[in-house]
Amino acid sequence: xxxxxxxxxxxxxxxxxxxxxxxxxxxxxxxxxxxxxxxxxxxxxxxxxxxxxxxxxxxxxxxxxxxxxxxxxxxxxxxxxxxxxxxxxxxxxxxxxxxxxxxxxxxxxxxxxxxxxxxxxxxxxxxxxxxxxxxxxxxxxxxxxxxxxxxxxxx
Amino acid sequence: xxxxxxxxxxxxxxxxxxxxxxxxxxxxxxxxxxxxxxxxxxxxxxxxxxxxxxxxxxxxxxxxxxxxxxxxxxxxxxxxxxxxxxxxxxxxxxxxxxxxxxxxxxxxxxxxxxxxxxxxxxxxxxxxxxxxxxxxxxxxxxxxxxxxxxxxxxx
Numbered sequence: 001x002x003x004x005x006x007x008x009x010x011x012x013x014x015x016x017x018x019x020x021x022x023x024x025x026x027x028x029x030x031x032x033x034x035x036x037x038x039x040x041x042x043x044x045x046x047x048x049x050x051x052x053x054x055x056x057x058x059x060x061x062x063x064x065x066x067x068x069x070x071x072x073x074x075x076x077x078x079x080x081x082x083x084x085x086x087x088x089x090x091x092x093x094x095x096x097x098x099x100x101x102x103x104x105x106x107x108x109x110x111x112x113x114x115x116x117x118x119x120x121x122x123x124x125x126x127x128x129x130x131x132x133x134x135x136x137x138x139x140x141x142x143x144x145x146x147x148x149x150x151x152x153x154x155x
Numbered sequence: 156x157x158x159x160x161x162x163x164x165x166x167x168x169x170x171x172x173x174x175x176x177x178x179x180x181x182x183x184x185x186x187x188x189x190x191x192x193x194x195x196x197x198x199x200x201x202x203x204x205x206x207x208x209x210x211x212x213x214x215x216x217x218x219x220x221x222x223x224x225x226x227x228x229x230x231x232x233x234x235x236x237x238x239x240x241x242x243x244x245x246x247x248x249x250x251x252x253x254x255x256x257x258x259x260x261x262x263x264x265x266x267x268x269x270x271x272x273x274x275x276x277x278x279x280x281x282x283x284x285x286x287x288x289x290x291x292x293x294x295x296x297x298x299x300x301x302x303x304x305x306x307x308x309x310x
Contacts (some may be wrong), residue, residue, distance in 0.1 A: 003283045005310045011262050012308055017273055017284035020309075030185050030194055037192020039185055039241075042248045054284065057275045063210065085275060086194075088268040089261055090308035093197045096267045105243055108167050111242040114250045117173055120212045128158045129209065131173035131242065139218035140168060153167055154175075155160045 002149060005091075009102040012089050017083045020092040021047060026062055027094055033112075034097040041106070041113045043070075045094065057082050059096055076145050077101065107152060109138030156206060160246075169230050176202060177248040181217055182249055188267075189238045189252040196261070196268045197223075200249065212237050214251055221308040231300050232256065262307060264293030 003016035011018055021027050026044040033040055045053065049060040049069055059080035063070040080098040087094055089129035106113040115135040123129050166173055176182050181199040188195055194301040200208065204215040204224055210306040214235035218225040228234035235253040242249055270290040278284050 001193070001278050001282065001284045008306055008308045008310065011310065015271075015286045015288070017286055028183060028197060032187070032192070032194065037187070039187065039250045042183060042185055044162045045253070054273060054275055054278055081310055082275060085273045086269040086289070087271055087273060088197070089263045089265070089270070093268075095194045103183045108230075108244045110244070113248075114241040116170070116242055118209060118240040118242060120209055120237060123156050123209055127156065129156045129174055133170070134241070136303065151163055155163065 001055060011091050017087070018091055018093070019050065019087065019119060020090065022092075026064075027092060028148060029059075029061060029094040031059065031080065031096045031098055034099055038112050039114050040080075040098070040100070040111075050094070053082060053085065053096075059098060063152075065154060074102065075149070076140075098127070107146065109140050109142045110135045111139050156209060157202070172242070173246055174205065174242065174249070175245065176286075177247075179279045181219075182247060184214075184216060184249045184251060186214065186235065186251045186253055189254055191265050194269050194282050195235075195253070195255070195266075205249070208237060208240065208251075214253060218307075220309060227257065230304070262297060262301065264295050264297045266294050 003018040005011055005018045019027055025046050029043045029045050031040045043061040046062060048060040050060050052060040059072045059082055061070045061072060079101050080100040082096050082098050085095040116133055118129055158173040160166055160173045174182055182198050184198045198216040201217040204217050207215040213229045214237055216225045216227060217269045234256050237251050237253050239252040254287050265283060271286040271288055273284055274287060
């Protein structure tokens with residue numbers, strides 16, 4: 001389903017889908033909630049995940065931590081239904097606008113992965129920035145859903 | 156201003172800013188319009204760009220195509236004022252919610268870099284997907300703004 005990338009004009013101003021996968025065969029994917037506009041997560045697709053998303057209308061990613069195709073929600077039930085799938089000017093980034101069964105997208109249990117903010121213009125030299133919380137309650141208990149599965153967060 | 160990454164609990168559930176920069180020293184950044192919620196662009200920051208954004212409240216990125224610190228809008232005048240800066244669960248992705256002077260963020264001249272969508276569930280085997288346009292008019296003429304500067308799109 002992908003065209004070859006022949007010219008800048010074709011890629012930027014044409015109507016052919018010609019995505020650029022990086023040296024690892026991946027393209028970054030930004031996923032927002034179609035109702036709230038909130039950023040839910042950022043992930044990656046390989047060619048297979050990209051094709052499956054286009055064919056099924058459900059978000060598929062490449063899991064870098066587990067090194068496998070990842071049908072989001074297959075374990076937790078929190079499937080992402082893709083309402084709109086966009087691609088950027090140079091076709092090296094994908095934007096998914098999704099509806100989520102159950103309303104949570106973050107493995108820690110929050111609605112969005114982005115539950116903390118960084119205060120701006122207030123840091124003193126040599127001081128570590130303190131984050132501010134935007135979600136006070138988890139939507140689900142990760143222990144109940146994932147049990148003993150390894151945590152994807154890497155230090 | 157960055158703490159060291161000592162434990163998964165600290166990174167996921169703590170209040171210390173401890174971002175993870177990848178093997179190239181970069182962290183991906185998702186930038187949305189604070190009014191419309193629209194995805195404007197996806198870019199990268201190194202430690203310097205991250206610090207300058209926190210200190211000034213204006214979006215700074217690392218330009219991978221030009222290999223330099225990039226104060227967004229320094230050439231075009233389309234500065235991104237950061238209204239909120241968030242970080243995700245494992246602190247390896249940044250979300251900027253911005254206000255843009257002039258209303259455009261894309262070097263092709265459109266409001267958003269994501270002016271085309273991919274139709275879902277309609278592709279025939281062996282057929283190239285045809286993109287659908289969501290913005291019909293450019294906000295500015297890139298030739299007037301950037302002149303002969305090299306196009307950042309790489310094939």
